[in-house]
Amino acid sequence: KMKEKRHIFAWDLLLSVALGQVLSLLICGIGLTSKYLSEDFHANTPVFQSFLNYILLFLVYTTTLAVRQGEENLLAILKRRWWKYMILGIIDIEANYLVVKAYQYTTLTSVQLLDCFVIPVVILLSWFFLLVRYKAVHFIGIVVCILGMGCMAGADVLVGRQQGAGDLLVLGGATLYGISNVCEEYIVRNLSRVEFLGMIGLFGSFFSGIQL
Template sequence: MRCAGRHDLCTEHSEQDVEAENKGHSGARQMLISVALGQVLSLLICGIGLTSKYLSEDFHANTPVFQSFLNYILLFLVYTTTLAVRQGEENLLAILRRRWWKYMILGLIDLEANYLVVKAYQYTTLTSIQLLDCFVIPVVILLSWFFLLIRYKAVHFLGIFVCILGMGCMAGADVLVGRHQGAGENKLVGDLLVLGGATLYGISNVWEEYIIRTLSRVEFLGMIGLFGAFFSGIQLAIMEHKELLKVPWDWQIGLLYVGFSACMFGLYSFMPVVIKKTSATSVNLSLLTADLYSLFCGLFLFHYKFSGLYLLSFFTILIGLMLYSSTSTYIAQDPRVYKQFRNPSGPVVDLPTTAQVEPSVTYTSLGQETEEEPHVHVA
């Protein structure tokens, strides 16, 4: 045999080949999991869109602030109360003493992002909203680059380009089939509202990623529930109380509000889980398919016209997602990102406050986490 006399060497090569093959299978599996998790979020957004459409068009219930208020109340009841009963540094009062003003700003940003995009439907066309809403992607990329220090590779930008190309294909299909385009009475105002909402969404998503990686998911959702409920309640009383009185309440409308709130609560609760396993950029790319799921449902519910371009758009976006998820991103060396980091050959190491060491932290959208992320308390 060719390996006679070199059994140890052959065994070593064999083990290396098996290990490389296992890593390849694991990477492919994690890529598919990453894409699948993003599609769960898209389906939840599809449910949000369908219930909102029925409420506004069939029952003339134009209450976007009230709908957001219901979601924030659910977050408050589940997550804020969880923080309230905790002990020590993770207690609600302790968190408020240290970071109340930061979460107050985040709550306002999240509330107004939802409001601006929903409001834009009254002024501009559906196609414009679909295309301009993609502005959230470059916002997330830039903020992640400068504030989270995430660095991308060429394949990531290729995947992003392919995803946006798929969205353009869908917008073109809408024009060809003459799908309902919206009022479009003051298009410039509507377009500016979409761009403003997309910018606020990007800020909120990147801030969310930072919090869930350095603090905790429950803290983020609890604080969003607290300040979101407070500010949406004020906005509801000022701007929407008359609209709420006009709603023709019956069991169908009640069921639609329940369905909307359940989908929105599921989206807010599950999104931090997906962001932690992937990234804010990956999540926003995944959400591009939400409009397509709504369209496919509309083929049966609202008798939309079908075009083969819709299928082409769907698979183009999925290909872009797989391209983006096929390679890991990484974090630039900077001790300001995390005060603790995982030593590849040992346990978690605490950096001294005066240390000049710059840890190399690898951020991956694919790798399995073998242990809980360390909690870092940020002043």
Template sequence: MIPEHQNHVVTTIETIPSETVTTSPTLFQRMRKVFNRELLLTLALGQVLSLLICGIGLTSKYLATDYHANTPVFQSFLNYILLFLVYTTTLAVRQGEENLLAILKRRWWKYMILGLIDIEANYLVIKAYQYTTLTSIQLLDCFVIPVALLLSWFFLLVRYKVVHFVGVGVCLLGMGCMVGADVLVGRQQGLGDHKLLGDLLVLAGATLYGISNVCEEFIVKNLSRVEFLGMMGLFGSFFSGIQLAIMEHKELLKVQWDWQIGLLYIGFSACMFGLYSFMPVVIKRTSATAVNLSLLTADLYSLFCGLFLFQYKFSGLYLLSFFIILLGLVLYYSSSTYVAQDPLVYKQFRNAGNPVPDTPNVEPLEPSVTYSSLGQEIEEEPRVRVA
């Protein structure tokens, strides 16, 4: 006889979860992911900088061509004086470690070198207009982009993806289309007998611009925007004042002063001050390389204004180059860059003075930090190596 408890047959019914149906995102969803609010805002901020540079170029052209006021050092000097009055005085009234004297005690010689680099970068590029063509300046001035890329790679430890290099290439292609349009419409300016000298001046100025912009990125992301601008105002006004007294005092005496020239100088100084004040905001949000890519459209805005002000000839390649540059910017911003090692973050994880007991012998490595091209930080846990 079979025991009663063995007469029951227990049936186990396993519930198999239904398979999750995954669908690939549609084209509209992918475009919406790329063209988000952050991307559009970043593109808009870059174009504001381009418009400011356009204003700088237009006022400089009126001063040089209509009033024969060739005073590039004096124009830069006015900007540095404004920076000094606004930002250097702000540092002077601060208390503690962010005070002007405290900053000078720690880093005065670094800012002195950076101020000299910034002054000479402006001077060399403006001086090149006397010796070479506008086309050469437009092409060679793009040299600032590979300089910024290399310096960011080696000193800021930024790592790029293939899409970033593709975006840079597309932007440079758009710049090439604009130069081609200049050749077709015969827009050749600044012809001289020393073209090689002019080209070398542009390359030197672009290199200095790249150094200045990468240093600016490091300062505004790790220290302070006001500190950078205050130090530029202090050392920039000092050294540009010396350069003005030595090299340009005679040209300044030749200027026929009236209210129109005064308005042009005021307009130039306002645009330059706005550019210097606003650029650190955009660099902190993006990077020095991204800002220089955005500034490629500045020449196009100047051309569009020149169609009405200086009767420039129009070519459809100008519009094509504008949209190609914007496409390159979208490609560059569509993916994040990787910082291989962030020393500031690494110090937060390194705690040599307080060893943790009863833990394996673990050797910390530098934390892995990813920054998006729009300046957003994506935190990751620090990597470790077990010894």
């Protein structure tokens, strides 16, 4: 039984790492295309890019909730927690907006590195609100992360790059991403993944449509 548990744990760990790498690749693709749009086409569409994502979530997951029966139905969820998902939806929208907007003011490398500020934000919020307890190695990782961001900002100053506004936009977006991610983890653990994605699709489409 111990061997079976270790085998399952090993596969779960490998799957988590693999999915994480796929996610990193997709995020990198978003960064490249966002930078390409802002530099080569002078496109100023940070809200529109996110709006399409929310529409897709709405079409798939919000409609799934709409056809469900009982307490997991869309209307039943809205009656109980509509204002919480409204706030979460706005936070998620502005997080996407700030980071995509930053590509107009700073380099792709700066955005990708400074976006790692989401890690200490998530760990701090998870400690206080999800009651997750971390080991010393996790805090060492946070220190390395922050040092890396500091080195990146210092390098920009040394070479005379005037991109402070872009760096601040990334840090603001990363902070909001951290809040959104912690809320997402709580909802997925205690409620359901479909409910989270459906509600984000609903409120994300509505408020990003207004902002657009």
